[in-house]
Amino acid sequence: MPEVEIRNVTKRFGDIIAVDNVSLHVHDREYFALLGPSGCGKTTLLRLIAGLIKPDEGEIYIDGKLVNDVPPEDRGVGFVFQTFALFPHMNVWDNVTYGPRVKGWGEEKAARIAHEALEMVLLHERLDAYPNELSGGMMQRVAVARALCAGAKLLLLDEPLGQLDAKVRNQLRYEIRRMAKDLGLTAIHVTHDQAEAMAISDRIAVMRKGKILQVGTPQELYIKPKHIFVANFIGEANFLEGYVKEIKKNHSIVEIRGGIRIKIADKTFKRGERVVLAVRPETTIIEIGKARENNYINGKIERLRFEGTNVRYEIRLENEDEIVAIRPSMTEEWLDVGEKVVVHLPMNKIYVFPYPSKGLREELSVE
Ligand SMILES: Nc1ncnc2c1ncn2[C@@H]1O[C@H](COP(=O)(O)OP(=O)(O)O)[C@@H](O)[C@H]1O
Numbered sequence: 001m002p003e004v005e006i007r008n009v010t011k012r013f014g015d016i017i018a019v020d021n022v023s024l025h026v027h028d029r030e031y032f033a034l035l036g037p038s039g040c041g042k043t044t045l046l047r048l049i050a051g052l053i054k055p056d057e058g059e060i061y062i063d064g065k066l067v068n069d070v071p072p073e074d075r076g077v078g079f080v081f082q083t084f085a086l087f088p089h090m091n092v093w094d095n096v097t098y099g100p101r102v103k104g105w106g107e108e109k110a111a112r113i114a115h116e117a118l119e120m121v122l123l124h125e126r127l128d129a130y131p132n133e134l135s136g137g138m139m140q141r142v143a144v145a146r147a148l149c150a151g152a153k154l155l156l157l158d159e160p161l162g163q164l165d166a167k168v169r170n171q172l173r174y175e176i177r178r179m180a181k182d183l184g185l186t187a188i189h190v191t192h193d194q195a196e197a198m199a200i201s202d203r204i205a206v207m208r209k210g211k212i213l214q215v216g217t218p219q220e221l222y223i224k225p226k227h228i229f230v231a232n233f234i235g236e237a238n239f240l241e242g243y244v245k246e247i248k249k250n251h252s253i254v255e256i257r258g259g260i261r262i263k264i265a266d267k268t269f270k271r272g273e274r275v276v277l278a279v280r281p282e283t284t285i286i287e288i289g290k291a292r293e294n295n296y297i298n299g300k301i302e303r304l305r306f307e308g309t310n311v312r313y314e315i316r317l318e319n320e321d322e323i324v325a326i327r328p329s330m331t332e333e334w335l336d337v338g339e340k341v342v343v344h345l346p347m348n349k350i351y352v353f354p355y356p357s358k359g360l361r362e363e364l365s366v367e
């Protein structure tokens with residue numbers, strides 16, 4: 001059964017460390033996402049697993065077997081590339097059944113599996129079409145169907161939905177997951193789209209600059225981000241810089257710009273320590289009124305954006321910091337630009353991080 005274990009793997013291209021001492025365990029039949037901004041090493045890691053390139057250091061195990069020296073064709077992986085790689089001279093049917101046929105499954109079994117896969121990707125009515133007669137989205141669906149049919153137990157997908165328009169993308173991502181689950185495959189799905197990763201993955205590894213920052217279920221990453229970058233990349237967050245001023249019995253006090261005092265539940269930080277507070281826009285509460293106690297800050301609505309489900313308010317706080325709050329558009333009354341509000345940051349919804357050594361801006365950058 002295909003579980004994948006990566007131990008201390010490093011891959012360099014000249015001076016660039018594309019994958020930097022990565023360790024990772026993908027379980028059998030898991031739908032796993034590698035998520036991170038462009039250039040963080042996702043494709044390189046996938047190609048290492050596929051065997052298309054070799055690590056400079058470290059070991060890769062598939063099914064408990066060391067595969068560092070095993071060629072790609074003997075690793076039992078199906079690869080779906082960012083750009084579709086179909087045979088241009090073959091129609092959809094021949095492209096999809098190529099894998100099963102060359103594997104010697106026999107016509108009947110090959111046909112059954114291919115029909116099923118093509119139905120799953122909604123292309124069962126285009127069996128005779130050639131790649132140049134299909135849209136980009138359709139070609140990619142053929143590529144997915146072909147990988148599913150190739151008999152691989154480990155499916156590696158490199159931004160498989162990247163070329164598709166939003167509607168097709170949203171539909172197809174659930175389809176791919178369902179197919180992988182139905183067929184009992186292990187899938188490693190590379191994407192830079194956090195919403196996509198959240199929607200379909202059992203677990204996600206968030207990557208940045210060749211390293212894995214955090215691995216967890218979508219819920220874990222969203223509710224308990226362990227890094228500033230993760231808090232910002234999975235969902236959205238407001239960041240406020242400050243210093244720990246007081247340690248009390250059940251909470252601590254952080255002072256942010258303008259001497260504003262914020263109570264935090266976290267007590268792992270020492271007095272005087274420089275910290276970053278993070279609060280999600282959806283847990284940033286805005287009310288009409290004036291600040292009277294800790295965690296309430298006066299502000300003024302500077303901008304308002306209607307986003308469909310939510311209204312997004314950009315608020316200038318009295319200390320000049322900026323903060324974003326979102327409220328459901330249908331169930332909450334809309335507030336006006338220019339309106340004076342009080343922003344409430346509930347203590348148990350605040351994440352606290354040590355101030356990053358290279359500064360907050362650098363820590364958040366997706367470069
Ligand atoms: N064949 C290569 N030769 C030189 N540099 C490469 C090569 N492949 C990737 N890189 C570099 O390695 C880093 C990671 O690239 P990649 O794995 O493609 O990132 P991602 O897929 O996350 O966008 C980038 O800086 C990229 O320019």
Ligand SMILES: [Mg+2]
Pocket residue numbers: 039042043044
């Ligand atoms: Mg890539």
